[in-house]
Amino acid sequence: MKQDRKQRVVIIGAGAVGVTSAYTLLVRGTAREIVLVDLDRERLEGEAADLSHGVAFAPRTEVRAGDYDDCTDAAVVIVTAGAKQKPGESRLDLLSRNATICRSIIGEVVSRTSDAVIVVVTNPVDVLTYVAQKASGLPPSQVIGSGTVLDSARFRYFISRHCNVNPHNVHAYVIGEHGDSEVGAWSMTHIGGAAIREYCGTCGRGCPDGALDGLMDEVRQSAYHIIEHKGATYYAVSLALDRIVTSILRDENSVLTVSTLIDGAYGLSDVCLSLPAVVGANGAGRLVAPALPEDELAALHASADVLKEAIAHVEAG
Numbered sequence: 001m002k003q004d005r006k007q008r009v010v011i012i013g014a015g016a017v018g019v020t021s022a023y024t025l026l027v028r029g030t031a032r033e034i035v036l037v038d039l040d041r042e043r044l045e046g047e048a049a050d051l052s053h054g055v056a057f058a059p060r061t062e063v064r065a066g067d068y069d070d071c072t073d074a075a076v077v078i079v080t081a082g083a084k085q086k087p088g089e090s091r092l093d094l095l096s097r098n099a100t101i102c103r104s105i106i107g108e109v110v111s112r113t114s115d116a117v118i119v120v121v122t123n124p125v126d127v128l129t130y131v132a133q134k135a136s137g138l139p140p141s142q143v144i145g146s147g148t149v150l151d152s153a154r155f156r157y158f159i160s161r162h163c164n165v166n167p168h169n170v171h172a173y174v175i176g177e178h179g180d181s182e183v184g185a186w187s188m189t190h191i192g193g194a195a196i197r198e199y200c201g202t203c204g205r206g207c208p209d210g211a212l213d214g215l216m217d218e219v220r221q222s223a224y225h226i227i228e229h230k231g232a233t234y235y236a237v238s239l240a241l242d243r244i245v246t247s248i249l250r251d252e253n254s255v256l257t258v259s260t261l262i263d264g265a266y267g268l269s270d271v272c273l274s275l276p277a278v279v280g281a282n283g284a285g286r287l288v289a290p291a292l293p294e295d296e297l298a299a300l301h302a303s304a305d306v307l308k309e310a311i312a313h314v315e316a317g
């Protein structure tokens with residue numbers, strides 16, 4: 001792949017997630033050029049104009065409405081287009097509606113470039129990342145999903161709130177599906193370099209046994225609660241997406257729980273799910289896969305089984 005590509009990010013889908021992500025990329029100065037693509041041209045022009053009128057207040061960035069031809073010189077193509085999750089609807093319920101949309105979008109993208117890193121955000125993101133990867137014909141590292149990057153951030157937030165420490169000092173990962181079967185990897189969780197159980201034994205707060213057990217339930221229910229209250233999630237999603245795009249454009253090699261096609265890690269294969277991966281200019285590189293205790297490994301396999309069942313449904317359809 002080329003590594004001297006223009007710092008252009010194309011966002012396909014000008015809904016709440018796509019536009020909020022464009023705003024976040026703009027304010028943070030992540031990309032030199034942001035191009036929005038959407039079937040609703042009138043809305044697209046309005047969103048692009050609204051964003052571009054603020055460039056004087058942000059780091060140097062161009063924002064404009066475009067089309068699929070703008071993917072030709074893109075470094076990153078972000079896919080946010082798709083049907084919206086309804087209150088009470090699981091992410092996997094969105095599958096049949098969004099798989100067809102995803103294949104169509106990927107076909108348009110790869111007909112114009114084989115160099116861009118494709119980042120899938122549309123839910124159910126793990127299944128659609130698999131659909132996109134297979135439809136693209138690109139190397140697995142080059143087609144990734146936003147995965148559990150946000151879930152891991154939520155996990156860090158809830159741990160930090162409970163333990164009264166800055167979330168920047170919490171290292172914690174959610175692995176597996178971005179959804180109901182996701183797994184909190186407590187064995188990988190550290191505060192200030194101390195393993196979480198070790199930290200809890202020395203912090204002095206005297207929490208009862210099992211005090212942390214409910215935190216992953218809060219993580220799993222977060223999106224449902226937000227959707228119930230306001231209809232959709234997009235602010236924190238856009239921040240998570242900015243984190244991924246920054247690592248790609250700056251070749252940071254940051255460890256992020258993006259969704260990737262797994263081939264052998266933890267005895268899993270032919271499924272897209274989230275594990276800590278080194279993310280740089282060419283997408284997701286090597287996985288960081290330390291040994292898991294039996295309960296977490298079993299939960300990860302159960303999560304993979306949920307996704308494989310959904311993938312089989314897509315392929316059968």
